[in-house]
Amino acid sequence: MKNKLIILFFIGVLVSGLAFSQEKVSPIDSCLEAAKQYEANSDLYNSALTLSDGIKIARKTDKSKLPELLMAYCRALTYLGDYSGALLNLEEAESLAPPGNESFRGRIMTAYGTIYFYQGNFSESLKYYQEALVCAENNGKSLGISIAQTNLACVYGEMKEYDKAIEMLTKSLAIQEEANDLHSACNSLYNIALCHMDMKNYDEGAVYLNRAMEIAKSVNNKEILALCIQGLARIQIIKNNFDEGERLLDESEKIAVDNHFRQALLNIYSDKREFYVTQSRYREAYEYLSKYQEFSDSLFSEDTKNKLNTQRVRFELREKELQIEDQKNTIAQQRMMRLFLFIVIGLLLVLIAMIIRIWHIQRVRNKELLEINSTKDKFLSIISHDLKNPALAIRNVLQVLSDNYESLSREEILELGIQVLQTSEEQVKLIYDLLNWSQMEVGRMPYNPADLKLVELADNVARLNRMIASSKGININVEVPDDVIVYADKNMIETVLRNLISNAIKFSNENSEIKISVADAGRQYVVSVMDNGVGIPKERLDGIFGMDATKSTIGTHGEKGNGLGLAVCEQMVKKNGGTISVESEVGKYTKFNFTIKKANV
Secondary structure (H helix, E strand, O other), X not given: OHHHHHHHHHHHHHHHHHHOOOOOOOHHHHHHHHHHHHHHOOOHHHHHHHHHHHHHHHHHHOHHHHHHHHHHHHHHHHHHXXXXXXXXXXXXXXXXXXXXXXXXXXXXXXXXXXXXXXXXXXXXXXXXXXXXXXXXHHHOOHHHHHHHHHHXXXXXXXXXXXXXXXXXXXXXXXXXXXXXXXXXXXXXXXXXXXXXXXOOOHHHHHHHHHHHHHHHHHHOOXXXXXXXXXXXXXXXXXXXXXHHHHHHHHHXXXXXXXXXXXXXXXXXXXXXXXXXXXXXXXXXXXXHHHHHHHHHHHHHHHHHHHHHHHHHHHHHOOOOHHHHHHHHHHHHHHHHHHHHHHHHHHHHHHHHHHHHHHHHHHHHHHHXXXXXXXXXXXXXXXXHHXXXXXXXXXXXXXXXXXXXXXXXXXXXXHHHHHHHHHHHHHHHHHHHHHHHHHHHHHOOOOOOEEEEEHHHHHHHHHHHHHHHHHHOOOEEEEEOOOOOEEEEEHXXXXXXXXXXXXXXXXXXXXXXXXXXXXXXXXXXXEEEEEEOOOOOOHHHHOOOOOOOHHHOOOOOOOOOOOOXXXXXXXHHHHHOOOOEEEEEEOXXXXXXXXXXXXOOO
């Protein structure tokens, strides 16, 4: 359903037309018109800056136009990814909305729904889009009804409720065909086809793709045409019509290349790479893998640029400056009146605090003693239990191998060897974790930060873990650009990555993927290790970085943990000036994120 996001952009353009009606030429109208032109050229940064200037002018001269300006500004911030800023401006627009205007209220509900849609909060998005549909129906505007139904279809698609998505898209299509809106009808047909394909109704999907292609050709919508041909290629490949599938992929690639459809081209390169792998044509598969990675890196750079532009927009925003200046005098007078009262209360609080402090210190000392004893017991338990068990397991396997060597088959010997290797890996990891943890506890862990190329660290750790990962059919993908340079201790960061990747392998299902990626966060980078495994229940997320062997769970192949790895990770990340966190959904994924300093910052 990712391609359905193009509908939201077209809807934004349609709705923006309502926001840019011109009655007379004025500075505000000029700002609106200029912002409209920037948006049409996908220059959202300058569109946002222009609308910010228009808002400043409207606050001083004509507040009646503020709602429209705020709505347009909200839309620009949404596409730039500044969702908190978008919500603030949308809330102000809602407070200034003309009463009883169902059309404007519908637009506000649509804007809320779009913000939550881009954030991935589909339940909230669904609620607001349904409210927008009610407003459109009350207003009796067929265009508004069609837009609301299409938005609902997008949400249902993301929630994998494809029957509901098809129902909404079919209703919207009927309105579009009645209004002879061929561009919108073309999009609706394409998205209905995607829903059928997601439901594995390939014949039905092909019917809608062909209908969408006919309309796309008639209105010269080459992007939808390329996507439709790509969809038909997928269906042909699924039906083992490989020659026809390859021909259609080549045709869609040519259209995308000729018209610079970068996102469509990225999807086509991915499909062609997968197709050539299935056909054992590895040279061509490698060629399209390289093209895919090149385009993926390019799109990542553009996304980073948009994020930087969002920050610049925030700094340009100064609408509240006059209000703050007006409040300063009042605040200064109130401070003097409250100062004396605060001093009296402060003295009383100091006396109370001293009493509480003495009592609290005693409690803390008692608690620390209990924690020290508890940590000691856990440490001894791990040494006595988790170090002993792997050694015994290795001995038992070697005993079986020694006693039955001549009667064992090659496959049985290989299986026993894999068991010894996995058990040895667990034991080595435990020893490293124990040594690292003990050194961190006594403050003897050497800390030697330097400028490091993150992709080299990630590749090295991934390479060392690929043998174990391959035994479960797991693919480790490192998606870190070459130009990411960090300032950290090499051994510590490698240890953190090794523990997180090891955990990801342990809890990943067979034939899945582990992804190592990085995102720009201003003065730091955010490094992520994500698996598509069993996930972590919400009740276990709190305290997951504590040293507690009882919290260690069994992996998807019976792998055992020791409860130390994440505690070591947290301490090493903190030592390097960062933080570590986790997000997870049971049965779907687990994603660990930790921050790390940029070089020369």
